[in-house]
Amino acid sequence: MSEQEFLDALPLLDRVVSFTCRRNGLFGAEAEEFESWVKLRIIESNYAVFARFEGRGSLQSYLAIVVLNLFRDYRISKWGKWRPSAMAKRLGTFAIQLESLISRDGLTVQEAVATVGSASADAPSGRELEELAAKLPVRVRRRELGEEGLDRTVATGSAEERTRSGELDAAARRVSEALERSVAALETQDRLILRLRFQEGLKIVDVARALGLDAKRLYPRIQGILVGVRADLQEAGVTWPQVAELLEWSGLDLTTPFEGAGGTRGDVSVSS
């Protein structure tokens, strides 16, 4: 019975897998490998996915969640804890694809632009993709080094640059910790709203629908939450110039609530 359900659901399963690959920058053989891996996992478990399904939610949503959960396991097995940045999520599918290829797979910007551009008829032009790539936070690709590799690794940059980098690193930690404390003190739903809006990059209207809230009231509510967070940060001694400097600092991917809601960082700046 479950096998028949599996066969019936194959077109839907293929669409979910295709969506997941697109959203995560898997192309060609890699996408095919993931598709086979998913189906194999389902078959090997004797279609347990379908046996567990009770119809409390729709099959579309259920299979989407199942495949996305499976993708996370697949991703960890292949690339460790790497995941798309909040900025890439906000910028959309093509940005995620570019970021995956650049910071996860180690392609150059030009190679990533060419790959994404040729993968879909709907892809933006090369120039637009380059502009998109320029908006992504610079992230250092995770590399595995043995002892030999570590021996060859030398510090780069002048002593002054390294000192500066260390200062900024420490400042980033202070800001992040202050932010985490502030967010952790929020009501559960407020915390979820901020996370969905700024970390997952959902539109306000989607957040509202997801939580069964009135979209028109949600915007001022978010603004109110941000005002509270801003006050907390100010109390912790964080100033907007500090945050701006950190955001300018390449290599930093701050998933803070300073962007988005008002359209500009200045709208919710932490300086008075």
Next chain:
Amino acid sequence: MRSPAPRPGAATTRACPPAEDLAAFLDLRLDGNERREVESHLAGCEDCRESYSEGLRFRQEEAAAEDRGAGAQRRLVIPRRTWALAAGVLLAAGVAGLWLLLRDPWTGRTRTLVASLPAGRELAKVLGPAWSDSVWSLTRGQTSSLMATPAASVWLGARVVDLDVALRADDVEAARRLTRELVEKLANRGTPEEQVVISYELLLEELETGSERTTLLEGAALAEVLVADGVEPTHYQVGRWLEAGRLASLVGDPSIYRRRGWKRMVELLSEATGIPLELADAIGSLPPRTAPEPAATRTAIERLLAAFANGEVSLETGGA
């Protein structure tokens, strides 16, 4: 909520809700405590939040694909709607030109459009009591009650009509483009952004997934936001007349402007420009639901525009 169970194939290390609970939450099928428990978990679990938000995006993509399929079928059944929109889009450039020509008279120079009308009181009558003060100011050449950028109000009026037609014609792309233009314009005018953003996002949402009726309602809500905050109502209305009249004349559908006295407004404006006959006649002679005659009416409009451009007619004198 049921007791947590391991995800299929996942090495679960925390009490994540089963996939089916997340799916039910995504579909808004959980109530009360169950819902609050999932909310609470999502607030603290990045993995589940990622699956949930991506699942939401997948559902939106599926819904949009279904809507596009349904939309394509509707357009096949009612080709006139698409044609009407295409004509509307073609008109946009012409309207922009007319707006530029109208801009000077509205912004600080002594000339005012309605002051040159011989039928200012008739204008007030058509507009109704709510408009009397503004019309009175205009007919007296007083501009102190006007916004600093009334030309923008004319532009907004024209765009809102375009948007209305695009929504009715079920052309999602044109409606999205027009909506973006409107939002950008409003953002530049300092309208409270949150109102615009909310209305804009709701409209985009409805364009993707909603029914025609809800889409129209959201379009109307956006228009309300535009008008409610700082748009000078008379100029805004002039923009609506002009665009409605032009659309009507080119598309050949008088119903576009028969509501709210638009036809009469176009006639009055034509009269004020000194070359009323071709345009007003072209519009006035259109029988209901006839095949359009774009060539004839376009000629009249082009002549009107050229007359402005060449200085053959001015709004100040009301004639050549």
